[in-house]
Structure formats: C-alpha cells, structure tokens
Amino acid sequence: MTDTRDFDGLKALVTGGASGIGRATAELLAARGARVAVLDLNPGGVAKPLTGHRADVSDDASVREAVAAAVRELGGLDVLINNAGIGAQGTVEDNDDDQWHKVLDVNVLGIVRTTRAALPHLRVSTHAAIVNTCSIAATAGLPQRALYSASKGAVLSLTLAMAADHVREGVRVNCVNPGTVDTPWVGRLLDAAPDPAAERAALEARQPTGRLVSADEVAGAIAYLASPLSGATTGTALAVDGGMQGLRLRPAGR
Template sequence: MRLEGKVAVVTGAAAGIGAATAALFVKEGARVVVADNNLEQAEKVARGLGENALAVGVDVTVASQIKRLIAATVAEFGGLDILVNNAGYGIRGSVVNTDEEDWDKVIDVNLKSVYLCSKYGIPEIEKRGGGAVVNISSTAAVCGIPDRAAYVAAKGGVASLTRSMALDHADKNIRINSIAPGVIWSNYYEKMLKEVPDPDAFVHGLKARAPVNRMGTPQEIATMVLFLACDESSFATGGMFTVDGGYTAR
C-alpha cells in the first residue's frame, strides 16, 4: 500500500493512462479524484473503483473549473498530496496547415492545463507538507513527429515546464517529474483503426516504431506514475522518464 493515506487528482482519467493510473492508485491505498471532461465516463470509472474514488467533470483549460476541482478534492478527501497532469489532445497538421484555433486548443489542453492544475493544486500539496506532481509529456518532446506541430510543441513545453516547476518547489518537499510515453494502445488508436484503409498494416507500423516490436499499455505507464508519486522515488525531481520500448534509443 505505497500510497496509503494519500489523496490524488488524475486528469484525463476517464480512459487510457489516466484510468489505469487511478485504478492503480486506489489499489495502492490512495483516494483518487477521477477528473475528466467526459463526466459520464469518469463516473463509470469511479464507480468501478469504489468509495475511494470521486468523479469530477472538468475542462482543464478553464481556471474557474480547476479551482472547483481542487476545492471538491479538499472538501471530499481533506487535502491533496499527488497531482497527475495527464489530460491530452492531439491533431494532425504542420504549422502551415494548422488553424490558429486548433493550435490554441492543443496548447491549452496539453500545456496550459498543467499550468492551471499546478497553480491551484500545488498550494494544497504544500499544506500537507509536500508531495508529488507527475506530468505526462511524450517522446514527441525529444523527437520531431511529422504533421504534428502543435502536439510536439505542447509536449515539449510540458517537459520544459516540469524542470522549472521542480526547481521552484523543491524546497517545499514537492517533487515534480514528467513521463514520456511512446506509442501506447488506447481509444485514440482504436478509433483510427476504423478510418485507415489497411488496419493490419496500421497496427504493424505502430508496433514497428519500438525495438521491442509492440505497443505499450496504459498499465505500464501507470506503474511509472506510481513510482514517481510514492516515496520510493524520493530523490527524483525535475526528470523526464521515458517509457517507450526503446523508441528514442535509436
């Protein structure tokens, strides 16, 4: 029970990495707020986790809603120890053919959300004597990806922001790290399978990106989130931990 007595907020927790993280946290003794813009799905996840989980519908790009999220967490569970900034969103496009509105949305969901959740979450973590923030970045933070300009920029920003945040709050016993997942099987890819002309070739191409010749699972990323959130990683802060099956080692 590595998180016994801890309270965590996980954004983008209605599916994928967020849902897997919420489930693992509860298993390890934490009380968890399942935060997502899809309240119906968030409630479904929370129900499956029992009395130690609370669903909150939230748009992570709106400050007033983040304030409400943090307030609901403190009201329900008494404080906040761990913040996992997992909410993310991506689109296709180079800088030339990405509309400004789409650019802003990608930056807001992936990067501004980290700023807002941390702005209002970190003071509550400080009240508890310290804790951890884990930001989900991407291998896109270190490797360019064609036709993904906004997403690459946003995830690169998450990695850089993490380092700055770690320095700002180290003296408060708040450790802040990021994770760079590789290709992780998710609802996003399930939807894409319905759109591509050759699903088998599409899946083969995804697997081939990693030397281990497979995609990762949300549970594998959740395990790294748990490590960075618990006391076992007490000397780790300001780092970006890559979990990508060897993709960036090439």
C-alpha cells in the same frame, strides 16, 4: 505491483482519469493505498473506490471548482497527476490557428491551471508530488505531429521549470514520456486511417519492442515517480516507450 502499499494514507488527484492512461493510473494508485479523485470532462463511468468530478482543464473556473471539491472530499492532497490532454495530426502547415490554440490550451495551460489550484494543498503535504504526462514526441522528431510535438515539448520544459521552482517547498515534479500507447484515443486514430491494420503495424514497428506501450505500463512509471519511495527523484523525464528514445537497432535478421 498492486500488493505494494506505498500510497497508504495519501490523497491523489488524476486529470483525464476516466479512461486510458489516467484511468489505469487512478486504479493503480487506489490499489496501492491512495484515496483517488478523478477530474474528467466525462467522469460518469468512474466507479468506486475512485470518485469522479467534472472538469474542463481549458476553463480556469471549472478547474478551481473541481480541485476544491476533490480536496474537500479527500481531506487534503498529496499527489497530482496532470494527465489530461488531446492530440493532433499534421505538419506545421496543416493545423489552423484555432487548432493550435486549442491543443496548447489543453495540453500546456491545462497543467498550469490544475497545478496552481492544487499547489496550496500540496505545499502542506509531507509527500507532495506532481507527475505530468508528456510524450516521446517531446524528444524525438515524429512525422505528422508538429502541433502535438510542440505542446509536449512545452510540457517537458514546464516540468523542469516547475521542479526548480518548487523543490525547496517540498514538492517534487517529474514527467513520463510514453511512446505510442494502446489507448481508446489511439484506437480512434487507427480506425480513421485508410488502412487501420497497416497503420497499427507501422506504429508497432517504430518501437524497438515491436508493440505498442500499454496504459498499465505508463501507470506503473507514474506511480514510481509519485511514490514516497522516490523522494529523491525530481526534475526527471522517464521514457516509457519500448526503447524508442535511446535504442538504434539493426534491421531484423542482421
């Protein structure tokens, strides 16, 4: 898809864009013609044609300063990808109040802070689009993911509310719901498991395709939703989960 130039002349901002899904998305948008700025806690590894800005999405002043700097550098803003997020494991009993506050602060309020800083710029764009990174955890009950699921359920509802609020301003809002993606964060979780190989096999087995989703596959879905070619698409949650949300397969061999 990198030979498509549907983002020519557009300016995009990607949070959490220094690695994983965010990095794959930033690079794809740039390959398809966009000028792209990345916001990240550690943007040092971001290389041209991308530009990096340090931002902590849990701090409003940090977000406002970084968004303003990125918009000045880009010369405007057409596309916002709210991708920054953190994970959590455990049942409802396992995470203390501080962990709940931290995850919700990053995963939900991080979107709020970045979006409200970006909206004045998006409103003057003729191709304004916001895409939030949600999760299959918002629509399927996953074991040992109570806090993470709650945060992503909020992201799904927030996406729909934002879409309703801003559609008449010409700002489209959608989200992607990835399954388990083969990213550095998932790699660290696997490394911390008692049996990393068995844990990876279990994660792969719960997706009907029998493998983890790639960051590039999620980036492709994000680019689809953000593209001017998708101008009639808003208020949509696009599953990129190897069929996990909708398919119910028989056991293999039956």
